[in-house]
Amino acid sequence: NAGVMQNPRHLVRRRGQEARLRCSPMKGHSHVYWYRQLPEEGLKFMVYLQKENIIDESGMPKERFSAEFPKEGPSILRIQQVVRGDSAAYFCASSTGANVLTFGAGSRLTVL
Amino acid sequence: SQQGEEDPQALSIQEGENATMNCSYKTSINNLQWYRQNSGRGLVHLILIRSNEREKHSGRLRVTLDTSKKSSSLLITASRAADTASYFCATALNSGGYQKVTFGTGTKLQVIP
Numbered sequence: 001n002a003g004v005m006q007n008p009r010h011l012v013r014r015r016g017q018e019a020r021l022r023c024s025p026m027k028g029h030s031h032v033y034w035y036r037q038l039p040e041e042g043l044k045f046m047v048y049l050q051k052e053n054i055i056d057e058s059g060m061p062k063e064r065f066s067a068e069f070p071k072e073g074p075s076i077l078r079i080q081q082v083v084r085g086d087s088a089a090y091f092c093a094s095s096t097g098a099n100v101l102t103f104g105a106g107s108r109l110t111v112l
Numbered sequence: 113s114q115q116g117e118e119d120p121q122a123l124s125i126q127e128g129e130n131a132t133m134n135c136s137y138k139t140s141i142n143n144l145q146w147y148r149q150n151s152g153r154g155l156v157h158l159i160l161i162r163s164n165e166r167e168k169h170s171g172r173l174r175v176t177l178d179t180s181k182k183s184s185s186l187l188i189t190a191s192r193a194a195d196t197a198s199y200f201c202a203t204a205l206n207s208g209g210y211q212k213v214t215f216g217t218g219t220k221l222q223v224i225p
Binding site for chain 1: 154156200206217
């Protein structure tokens with residue numbers, strides 16, 4: 001059981017480029033959460049997905065950000081036309097839909 | 113929006129002392145969870161307390177929940193240097209088979225050997 005796998009662990013992009021962050025949930029988990037963390041701050045909820053469905057995207061900026069969790073394959077958080085303010089750690093967590101979340105190690109995005 | 117506010121923001125204690133962290137939240141919950149994050153790593157679940165429970169223990173951890181005051185506390189007894197980390201409370205609200213989990217701002221704990 002490999003746990004929650006996130007990749008890439010580190011991603012560097014120039015302003016205006018696209019960033020794609022991937023998350024493979026723990027085996028048996030069909031619920032995926034994405035959170036964003038700025039240095040020395042807490043986790044800010046972005047989006048909650050179940051297979052092929054977005055359950056709650058209230059924390060996601062309306063523009064440039066999108067997320068999906070297809071029937072096959074990992075969940076993807078996509079940031080188009082990145083800006084310096086997008087630099088952060090993005091954490092994915094998965095669950096069975098109840099109780100405890102299992103987190104991945106995070107993807108650290110740096111926008112130059 | 114952040115659901116939980118934690119207090120203190122930072123705490124520094126000597127090894128062997130107890131550490132107490134508090135969490136306040138705003139809305140109804142089904143359960144409250146505490147997580148730990150070592151620097152640069154993902155979060156690790158520590159303990160979960162349901163809304164109908166008042167106190168729970170796990171090893172050196174003791175969690176209390178007061179739903180009337182919308183607050184929880186995490187006590188780490190006999191702290192060790194390895195307990196140095198950030199600690200986050202998270203509130204969970206279930207609706208229609210889905211569970212939204214929202215995190216607090218965290219308490220940064222430093223245990224000095």
